[in-house]
Amino acid sequence: MKHLISAKQLQKTEIMEFIDRAKHMASILKQGGTHTLDGKLMAALFFEPSTRTRLSFETAMLRLGGQVISTESAREFSSAVKGETLEDTIRVVAGYVDVIVLRHHEIGAAARAASVSTVPILSAGDGAGEHPTQALLDLYTIERELGHVDGLTVALVGDLLYGRTVHSLVYLLSQFTSVRLLCTAPASTPLPDDVRDFALAKGVSVEYEPNLERAARQADVIYQTRIQKERFSSLAEYDAVKGKYVIDEGTLLVMKEHAIIMHPLPRAGEITPGVDKDPRAAYFRQSHYGVPMRMGILQHCLER
Amino acid sequence: MKHLISAKQLQKTEIMEFIDRAKHMASILKQGGTHTLDGKLMAALFFEPSTRTRLSFETAMLRLGGQVISTESAREFSSAVKGETLEDTIRVVAGYVDVIVLRHHEIGAAARAASVSTVPILSAGDGAGEHPTQALLDLYTIERELGHVDGLTVALVGDLLYGRTVHSLVYLLSQFTSVRLLCTAPASTPLPDDVRDFALAKGVSVEYEPNLERAARQADVIYQTRIQKERFSSLAEYDAVKGKYVIDEGTLLVMKEHAIIMHPLPRAGEITPGVDKDPRAAYFRQSHYGVPMRMGILQHCLER
Amino acid sequence: MKHLISAKQLQKTEIMEFIDRAKHMASILKQGGTHTLDGKLMAALFFEPSTRTRLSFETAMLRLGGQVISTESAREFSSAVKGETLEDTIRVVAGYVDVIVLRHHEIGAAARAASVSTVPILSAGDGAGEHPTQALLDLYTIERELGHVDGLTVALVGDLLYGRTVHSLVYLLSQFTSVRLLCTAPASTPLPDDVRDFALAKGVSVEYEPNLERAARQADVIYQTRIQKERFSSLAEYDAVKGKYVIDEGTLLVMKEHAIIMHPLPRAGEITPGVDKDPRAAYFRQSHYGVPMRMGILQHCLER
Structure with missing residues (x-):
């Protein structure tokens, strides 16, 4: 499982690999995108609004030929209204998609999500924690x-x-x-x-x-x-x-x-x-x- | 027109047909989805929040190769703010898409929608009614x-x-x-x-x-x-x-x-x-x- | 750059061209859509709710084979909460997508957006201005x-x-x-x-x-x-x-x-x-x- 929860988990070699990947993707973008993730599905679960980050991730997925399901108001479907834990939310959504992008208002939320998820969790920021x-x-x-x-x-x-x-x-x-x-x-x-x-x-x-x-x-x-x-x-x-x-x-x-x-x-x-x-x-x-x-x-x- | 409004409308044969279809779809999912609904468009109209059900339907449509338009706050575009009836909303959206998934807070809303729709209505729950x-x-x-x-x-x-x-x-x-x-x-x-x-x-x-x-x-x-x-x-x-x-x-x-x-x-x-x-x-x-x-x-x- | 900000900018020849294009698209719709905009990405940025207009634009883009990123609550990612100007929002999103559909509550917003955008701005209504x-x-x-x-x-x-x-x-x-x-x-x-x-x-x-x-x-x-x-x-x-x-x-x-x-x-x-x-x-x-x-x-x- 390839979660991305904290920048602390990354060594220099990995950082440089991501930078090389990004350079490669920049050249693919110039050619109008690709279809390498055709058939793959990403969920954007945002428990606090961050339209910029959400749209950036969705753009990335769509430019790769993948598809997206998304919520701007994940709080509503979870703890705030109905008392559901983040862990339960993740267990359910992980059964729908191939990767989950998670933005949450609590420090440590991404790690909690990763601990129960059957698909990769990409943190899009957790509280005053990391991004x-x-x-x-x-x-x-x-x-x-x-x-x-x-x-x-x-x-x-x-x-x-x-x-x-x-x-x-x-x-x-x-x-x-x-x-x-x-x-x-x-x-x-x-x-x-x-x-x-x-x-x-x-x-x-x-x-x-x-x-x-x-x-x-x-x-x-x-x-x-x-x-x-x-x-x-x-x-x-x-x-x-x-x-x-x-x-x-x-x-x-x-x-x-x-x-x-x-x-x-x-x-x-x-x-x-x-x-x-x-x-x-x-x-x-x-x-x-x-x-x-x-x-x-x-x-x-x-x-x- | 193949609406799905109430579980009451389904006989045992139909239920078993749906179960057989689901089994078939489960095997398609294992192979990474399909494109049989390429070019088809689903609207998810949610008049009350139900992110779980919405994302489940959207996942299903996308895994079949179809596309989705969606609203988490359908109330805003309808009665609450501008005084539009549900029937008018459906008449408009039915002209955009091939199928409408409707979640509404009032019992009977799905049947009312079906009565004016030119495309199938799939109820995703209406008030304390049915699901x-x-x-x-x-x-x-x-x-x-x-x-x-x-x-x-x-x-x-x-x-x-x-x-x-x-x-x-x-x-x-x-x-x-x-x-x-x-x-x-x-x-x-x-x-x-x-x-x-x-x-x-x-x-x-x-x-x-x-x-x-x-x-x-x-x-x-x-x-x-x-x-x-x-x-x-x-x-x-x-x-x-x-x-x-x-x-x-x-x-x-x-x-x-x-x-x-x-x-x-x-x-x-x-x-x-x-x-x-x-x-x-x-x-x-x-x-x-x-x-x-x-x-x-x-x-x-x-x-x- | 082909912005569409005001009906005033259109001459009769252009209006008739748009009408001819729409007639052509109507016949394409009857055949189930097309893929001419495959690989293109549209952003729907709605600073005030207008689900009908948003869904209409998104339908149009998807029926052409393009893809969509969307926000129903653009205000949250901008001025109201975090103090960002519309111009900054547009500068960012224009780097993600190929065209921006903008709905805004202030007269003149579409023209302001067009003045800084590197991609076409299509006004979906600005305040009591134009549509x-x-x-x-x-x-x-x-x-x-x-x-x-x-x-x-x-x-x-x-x-x-x-x-x-x-x-x-x-x-x-x-x-x-x-x-x-x-x-x-x-x-x-x-x-x-x-x-x-x-x-x-x-x-x-x-x-x-x-x-x-x-x-x-x-x-x-x-x-x-x-x-x-x-x-x-x-x-x-x-x-x-x-x-x-x-x-x-x-x-x-x-x-x-x-x-x-x-x-x-x-x-x-x-x-x-x-x-x-x-x-x-x-x-x-x-x-x-x-x-x-x-x-x-x-x-x-x-x-x-």
């Missing part, structure tokens, strides 16, 4: 845009405590050599200790750099994140953090010429529109890289 | 698990008043010979008189057996149901009924060796997780039998 | 039912102020010769000045005829509309207007023998059910004409 396919497409973005990952300085900007895409990204970056992380975060939302310790144990340099301009001057990759209102317990706490780190045209002036700006999207003001036209603004390209990466992941899970 | 495809997959489950239906003792457990799957199942069981029903229900939610009378008129033995253990000792099939909170008018009434009939590991000790436990799912505590690993726990297999049964029904409706 | 594909299917209906558009008298009945389908229809009718419009509307919801002036400038005769019976006697086409509660600022205003213009069996008695009654649907009482069986009741046929018209539009946008 491994996002991390893989982020790595693919870096590889496509900069040609390599080893030796890069990556500034992680914004909410590093609740931002699950950052956590999964750090796990992947930790597999590479001579990586330097700059944590450009409010004191209230630092990188969690276990994530930082994972990186340090793998030989990554992890530095606290609260000044965005200083981080921008040094970084090859600026990974900006959204301050997610829904992750904060009080509005006061959110307001204090929000808007502290905004990338604008001033940031462009101090950045390296070949650096890139990434963002998992959606953004809500933390990158100003004036930045979009700069070729170093890689975030929309990044969102598009998700399709070939997810095609590669699906193909990997469903091939014998 | 004929669930009953067919239940019969198919019994046939697959026990090899026959005639002569069986079936314990119906839980809410027999509001549980529409039970009503449809009783109609189908009534077509078979020497069937004995044990009604293991709270006094407040007995089998409705008309359903009971239908069974009696067909020669079925209908007995009231309020003791779960005594029922479990005698039954070949224990058909457990969920007490549906949303069907009760008061919380007090619900609380009084809830949890009165729970199948647990103690039940396994008194059951016949070859008996099976069924449940239309979702469950909410009325079968404890400890029961799952017993081979007599047939409820997840039952949910999977729904796909080949619905494939057979769709094929039947859409072939010339 | 160009509805207008094209309305024209196609007139052509199919009456054989021509030039020289017709069209009574526009009901809410002409907020009814966007009427606005788009008037723009298209204005491309034809000797067209006479009768505005049968409450004083509080007249045809907007700019729409009226557009028609007048094109040589259309625009007359105010508040009496439904007098309008019905003269019209070749009675275009009835729903009074949309959600467009009114007060309930009192809505109640005053609602029900003032109801087409019933009395209307049938005064209508021309070859006239037709159209309605964009859903209806909510403004055409009584007794009218349905009259052959001049064209509104359900009209809803079905939407599929071949949208097939023609999609084919037009996606072919080289």
Whole structure:
């Protein structure tokens, strides 16, 4: 069974295999897709809304010739209304399809699903936990845009405590050599200790750099994140953090010429529109890289 | 026009034909599906959420090579917001597709839809009324698990008043010979008189057996149901009924060796997780039998 | 790039081309569809619910052999919850698919989307603005039912102020010769000045005829509309207007023998059910004409 639950489970060789698969899928996409997954069926079970991620996965499956069943409101068919456990939901749906893409609001949900599923579970994010396919497409973005990952300085900007895409990204970056992380975060939302310790144990340099301009001057990759209102317990706490780190045209002036700006999207003001036209603004390209990466992941899970 | 509105409309010959079709479809599924419904389009119109049933029907259609249009929130496009009648909705959608799967919150909705539709209507449940495809997959489950239906003792457990799957199942069981029903229900939610009378008129033995253990000792099939909170008018009434009939590991000790436990799912505590690993726990297999049964029904409706 | 944003952008030659395409698609539908858009992918992004229009577009795409990704609750993935702009949403989704069908609650949204999209945008309605594909299917209906558009008298009945389908229809009718419009509307919801002036400038005769019976006697086409509660600022205003213009069996008695009654649907009482069986009741046929018209539009946008 080829579940994808956590970025932690991936070694460098596997990450590079996924990147190679994604490159291959990108060339297939240029030719208008393929039919290698003809007859295969994917379920998209989303217990919290994430239309972007859902549509990206569905696109990937359809571009491979597969089919999709989908729910935007999985909560309704499960615990919230009728008291069903996630495990029961998975046991039922696993009997319908060949692969399940799961988005859930609780940390650990993907692992729980995998423990009872007879088909591969691909996590599309679980609570403030992980989002491994996002991390893989982020790595693919870096590889496509900069040609390599080893030796890069990556500034992680914004909410590093609740931002699950950052956590999964750090796990992947930790597999590479001579990586330097700059944590450009409010004191209230630092990188969690276990994530930082994972990186340090793998030989990554992890530095606290609260000044965005200083981080921008040094970084090859600026990974900006959204301050997610829904992750904060009080509005006061959110307001204090929000808007502290905004990338604008001033940031462009101090950045390296070949650096890139990434963002998992959606953004809500933390990158100003004036930045979009700069070729170093890689975030929309990044969102598009998700399709070939997810095609590669699906193909990997469903091939014998 | 081959509508499927009520289990009452089905004679034993037809039920057996559907079971034979489902067996055939199960073998097709093992080979990875087929393309016999290539070019055919199914609409899933769900006026109340039932993701499980919707996904099961969509899976069936896609596994046959057909395509699907779908709505999880049909109420929005109809009466609630814009004042449209169900009949108008059906008249419109029948002009788009080849078959309509309808789930509605009002008893009789499927028959009303069929009366104006130019394409087959397959009821996926109407209010506290009927759920004929669930009953067919239940019969198919019994046939697959026990090899026959005639002569069986079936314990119906839980809410027999509001549980529409039970009503449809009783109609189908009534077509078979020497069937004995044990009604293991709270006094407040007995089998409705008309359903009971239908069974009696067909020669079925209908007995009231309020003791779960005594029922479990005698039954070949224990058909457990969920007490549906949303069907009760008061919380007090619900609380009084809830949890009165729970199948647990103690039940396994008194059951016949070859008996099976069924449940239309979702469950909410009325079968404890400890029961799952017993081979007599047939409820997840039952949910999977729904796909080949619905494939057979769709094929039947859409072939010339 | 072949966007379809406004009916105003269409000249008579183009309208007739779309009508010819729709006729061709109608014959393809009779043969069970085609595969000309095999490998193409359409996104249906609906920021306000319109299941009828969404299902019509999805049907069209699937009947052409294409595939669909879809959201009924696009608001959730955008501004409302996470603060994303429509422009960002479009930039992302345009990287997934080959064409985007957009329904939005704000006037001008479709044009904003088109300004940043790398794939065709087809407007499926924007606020109280326009609904160009509805207008094209309305024209196609007139052509199919009456054989021509030039020289017709069209009574526009009901809410002409907020009814966007009427606005788009008037723009298209204005491309034809000797067209006479009768505005049968409450004083509080007249045809907007700019729409009226557009028609007048094109040589259309625009007359105010508040009496439904007098309008019905003269019209070749009675275009009835729903009074949309959600467009009114007060309930009192809505109640005053609602029900003032109801087409019933009395209307049938005064209508021309070859006239037709159209309605964009859903209806909510403004055409009584007794009218349905009259052959001049064209509104359900009209809803079905939407599929071949949208097939023609999609084919037009996606072919080289």
